[in-house]
Amino acid sequence: MEDGIDRRHLLLGAGGAALMAGVAPARSAAQAPSRKLGYAMVGLGNYATNIIMPQFANCQHSQVTALVSGTPEKLRKFGAQYGVPDRSQYNYQNFDKIRDNPDVDIVYVVLPNSMHAEYTIRAAQAGKHVMCEKPMANSVAECEAMIAACKKAGKKLMIGYRCHFEAHNLYAIELVKQGRIGKPRTVQSEHGFSIQPGVWRLNKALAGGGSMMDIGIYSLNAMRYMTGEEPTSVNARWSTDRTDPRFSEVEDRILWTLTFPSGVIGNGVSSYSSGHNHIRITGDKGWIDIEPGTPYDGHRMKVGSYYNGDPVEPPPGPGVNQFVGQLDHLSQCIKENRDNRAAGEEGLRDIRIIMAMYQSAADNGRTIQL
Amino acid sequence: MEDGIDRRHLLLGAGGAALMAGVAPARSAAQAPSRKLGYAMVGLGNYATNIIMPQFANCQHSQVTALVSGTPEKLRKFGAQYGVPDRSQYNYQNFDKIRDNPDVDIVYVVLPNSMHAEYTIRAAQAGKHVMCEKPMANSVAECEAMIAACKKAGKKLMIGYRCHFEAHNLYAIELVKQGRIGKPRTVQSEHGFSIQPGVWRLNKALAGGGSMMDIGIYSLNAMRYMTGEEPTSVNARWSTDRTDPRFSEVEDRILWTLTFPSGVIGNGVSSYSSGHNHIRITGDKGWIDIEPGTPYDGHRMKVGSYYNGDPVEPPPGPGVNQFVGQLDHLSQCIKENRDNRAAGEEGLRDIRIIMAMYQSAADNGRTIQL
Numbered sequence: 001m002e003d004g005i006d007r008r009h010l011l012l013g014a015g016g017a018a019l020m021a022g023v024a025p026a027r028s029a030a031q032a033p034s035r036k037l038g039y040a041m042v043g044l045g046n047y048a049t050n051i052i053m054p055q056f057a058n059c060q061h062s063q064v065t066a067l068v069s070g071t072p073e074k075l076r077k078f079g080a081q082y083g084v085p086d087r088s089q090y091n092y093q094n095f096d097k098i099r100d101n102p103d104v105d106i107v108y109v110v111l112p113n114s115m116h117a118e119y120t121i122r123a124a125q126a127g128k129h130v131m132c133e134k135p136m137a138n139s140v141a142e143c144e145a146m147i148a149a150c151k152k153a154g155k156k157l158m159i160g161y162r163c164h165f166e167a168h169n170l171y172a173i174e175l176v177k178q179g180r181i182g183k184p185r186t187v188q189s190e191h192g193f194s195i196q197p198g199v200w201r202l203n204k205a206l207a208g209g210g211s212m213m214d215i216g217i218y219s220l221n222a223m224r225y226m227t228g229e230e231p232t233s234v235n236a237r238w239s240t241d242r243t244d245p246r247f248s249e250v251e252d253r254i255l256w257t258l259t260f261p262s263g264v265i266g267n268g269v270s271s272y273s274s275g276h277n278h279i280r281i282t283g284d285k286g287w288i289d290i291e292p293g294t295p296y297d298g299h300r301m302k303v304g305s306y307y308n309g310d311p312v313e314p315p316p317g318p319g320v321n322q323f324v325g326q327l328d329h330l331s332q333c334i335k336e337n338r339d340n341r342a343a344g345e346e347g348l349r350d351i352r353i354i355m356a357m358y359q360s361a362a363d364n365g366r367t368i369q370l
Numbered sequence: 371m372e373d374g375i376d377r378r379h380l381l382l383g384a385g386g387a388a389l390m391a392g393v394a395p396a397r398s399a400a401q402a403p404s405r406k407l408g409y410a411m412v413g414l415g416n417y418a419t420n421i422i423m424p425q426f427a428n429c430q431h432s433q434v435t436a437l438v439s440g441t442p443e444k445l446r447k448f449g450a451q452y453g454v455p456d457r458s459q460y461n462y463q464n465f466d467k468i469r470d471n472p473d474v475d476i477v478y479v480v481l482p483n484s485m486h487a488e489y490t491i492r493a494a495q496a497g498k499h500v501m502c503e504k505p506m507a508n509s510v511a512e513c514e515a516m517i518a519a520c521k522k523a524g525k526k527l528m529i530g531y532r533c534h535f536e537a538h539n540l541y542a543i544e545l546v547k548q549g550r551i552g553k554p555r556t557v558q559s560e561h562g563f564s565i566q567p568g569v570w571r572l573n574k575a576l577a578g579g580g581s582m583m584d585i586g587i588y589s590l591n592a593m594r595y596m597t598g599e600e601p602t603s604v605n606a607r608w609s610t611d612r613t614d615p616r617f618s619e620v621e622d623r624i625l626w627t628l629t630f631p632s633g634v635i636g637n638g639v640s641s642y643s644s645g646h647n648h649i650r651i652t653g654d655k656g657w658i659d660i661e662p663g664t665p666y667d668g669h670r671m672k673v674g675s676y677y678n679g680d681p682v683e684p685p686p687g688p689g690v691n692q693f694v695g696q697l698d699h700l701s702q703c704i705k706e707n708r709d710n711r712a713a714g715e716e717g718l719r720d721i722r723i724i725m726a727m728y729q730s731a732a733d734n735g736r737t738i739q740l
Contacts, residue, residue: 185609185644186623188560188637193676194654235605235735237627239555239635253556255637257607257625257735265609267558267625267637274555274652275676282644284564292677306563306645307662365605365627367735 037105037331038065040090040098040128042119044074047133048110051296053082055323061331065103068095095119099126106131106330108160112206113213117142124153131330133160135217135354136347138208143351147344158330158340159347161221165325168299171314172281172288173225180303182285184264187226189219189279191294192253192271197246210240210250212354216270218294219279220350223258223266226281226288230349230370231258236357237365246272256357288312297321407475407701408435410460410468410498412489414444417503418480421666423452425693431701435473438465465489469496476501476700478530482576483583487512494523501700503530505587505724506717508578513721517714528700528710529717531591535695538669541684542651542658543595550673552655554634557596559589559649561664562623562641567616580610580620582724586640588664589649590720593628593636596651596658600719600740601628606727607735616642626727658682667691 039062041048056064066088069075075089088101098104107123108131109116117137123130130150136143136159150157163169176184192215200206201214212220224230236256240247253271260266269276279293286305292298302309319325326342333340356368409432411418426434436458439445445459458471468474477493478501479486487507493500500520506529507513520527533539546554562585570576577583582590594600606626610617623641630636639646649663656675662668672679689695696712703710726738 186560186562186625186639186641186646188558188639190556190558192556192652233607233735235607235627237603237605237629237635237737239629239633241633253635255556255627255635257605257627257637259607259609263609263611265607265623265625267627267639269556269558269637271556271652273654275657275674276556276652277677282562282641282646284643287645295677298677304645307647307665307668365603365735365737367607 036061036063037334038063038103039131039327040066040068040088040101040104040107041110042068042095042107042123043110044069044071044078045110048108049074049078052108052110052323052327053078055321055327056082058320058324059328059331061335062327066090066098066101068092068098096122096126098123098128104128105334109133112200113138113208114206117146120146120157121149124149124155124157127153127155129156129330129334131158131160131327132347134221134347134350135208135213136344136351138213140348140352140355143344143348147348150344156330156334156340157344158333159342159344160326161342161346162322162326163218163221163294164225164342165318165329166294166299166322167314167317168290168301169222169225169279169293170317171312172279172290172301173228175288175303176226176281176283177228180285181281181283181287184227184262184281184283187223187264187266187281188268189222189226189266189293190269190271190276191215191218191278192269192274192276194275195246195272202246202250204249207250209354209358210247210252210254211270211272212251212254212357215272216254216268217350217354219268219270220353222279222293223268224349226279227260227262227264227266229260229262229264231260231353233259233367233369234353234356234360235365235367236361238361241273244273251361254357254361256360406431406433407704408433408473409501409697410436410438410458410471410474410477411480412438412465412477412493413480414439414441414448415480418478419444419448422478422480422693422697423448425691425697426452428690428694429698429701431705432697436460436468436471438462438468466492466496468493468498474498475704479503482570483508483578484576487516490516490527491519494519494525494527497523497525499526499700499704501528501530501697502717504591504717504720505578505583506714506721508583510718510722510725513714513718517718520714526700526704526710527714528703529712529714530696531712531716532692532696533588533591533664534595534712535688535699536664536669536692537684537687538660538671539592539595539649539663540687541682542649542660542671543598545658545673546596546651546653547598550655551651551653551657554597554632554651554653557593557634557636557651558638559592559596559636559663560639560641560646561585561588561648562639562644562646564645565616565642572616572620574619577620579724579728580617580622580624581640581642582621582624582727585642586624586638587720587724589638589640590723592649592663593638594719596649597630597632597634597636599630599632599634601630601723603629603737603739604723604726604730605735605737606730608731611643614643621731624727624731626730628723
């Protein structure tokens, strides 16, 4: 597994800012103890309990050792299911006592966006490393405070960009670097779904925004990691039916154009009222398409030149799936004391751009320099 | 054939401004003579001779009866091939004598963009109906002059929007109108290819612009006919490598966002350095995707809800293929004295938007109200 990850890093080459962040050139096997690091899961909602937690069984370096929830029934149920003893079950009032729990190495924050900063900072102050779900937080200032708190505590901070560990996405990045599509020229990514009423993601105070703070960040992040470049400007337009009771507080659809230093130019879509899940990067010699591009599983990838493409199967990713790759990556980075590839700065970059998108859309599509 | 077209019109319903332009509610079979109308082909380049002219053999209402070229060898060769006698072969100096040729009903202008206005106006002044290739002309003023000249002469003007007669595109429009995707929410279309050096399309005086005046108009026109709406604003950004000798005069890539009155919002791509051929419209209940969307043949269409779509085969279009449908449509409209579905006003709409795109892109993406 570790060797697999290191080979991947070498294949990716030197250019991929987003995914290469903090890859150490060498490591000492002697420094890598075999103990699985312990994760405290903060927030026992659907994504944590149905998607992430079952994957610890497939991890080589990670296990669940603590649970944090405001609902005692959830603590009892998942405590029993994952063998987490009473002493490692917390609520939001006594959460800070986690500092005294030697079984916890990492706190994984899977809470509504507005709570990411608070629990990341409290976890760092409790002496724990942090995995925090994306979007990193609801403002640039919160992101900066999270990074500062982890730095001050000497603890690692990683943002839950699962696609950075997904085989199709990684292979597409690798093929771009190998020149398979020639010189990259455009990038497109669209993500969206029809959101159900009544969820916290439609509450602006909790979510920080609408589709862009949820599914749209996949389009944005993909445009960055597929090109391996940071955008220099953005224009965004939005459209929201305010008579739809779901959208009384947050935006529905937002579409944008990003320009990149190399001359690459790209369009993105984020939607809470239509279905999209697609990434394409085109170059002067061909294109790579992943559709669906960022599902939990079932990705399909094609490589083509003009009209039609051929299906391509990627080599295995760093974990048996993207969730395992993500969980074990942070554990390994902690064991080996190296930076992780989706650190706080990566999360901050997306939030800076999203805030610029909102500024542009609110100002009728005005170009914002990044 | 005529009945087939009329059924299509009924199926399309009342909303499709672009494709419904000028469909008469009834016709008199007694007014439709069986004679095939005669086309004079002006410009014997690749598109005219390899793509359009072979299709007259499949037409029920149209035939080639005259040829116009500056190259005597082409006149001899294609005159022999299509049985066009010497008296119906013209060059650009004696073109106006076509007024005296009773075998010519329609002049089909397949010249570089900068010559569209001149030959459309000369044809109208010679008392002929006109089919003119897209883009209609290099400026709004030229388009308006073309419309005025044909109106003054009492002759019909049609722009060569072949996709308005293509079965997949027509069926997608019909499915949208039938509510198959629910309420339309976004539209995306990308068209591009890697252009070869040295062609007239890279000469700004002849082409009027770069990829947008060539392949990009397919994306723009598709966004209009798929939604059935006229856009209210546009933002455009462009990217052109001026060190590439192909692009010393015209733009390479241009990307844009259009907003529509219903709240639909869409992204478009036009490129002379990467391959794209795609149309997608999404609604709150599903989406329709055509990729390739506008080739000469080999279209593929899918209808889906979120991740995956199912292949869909459309019913036959109005002609055995889009080229035949286009040629015979104008002939039928002339026979029946009704408006055609791709009249000069339709071409003008695209040119107005393209000029606004250029204005926006030149002004760093500023929103232009349409």
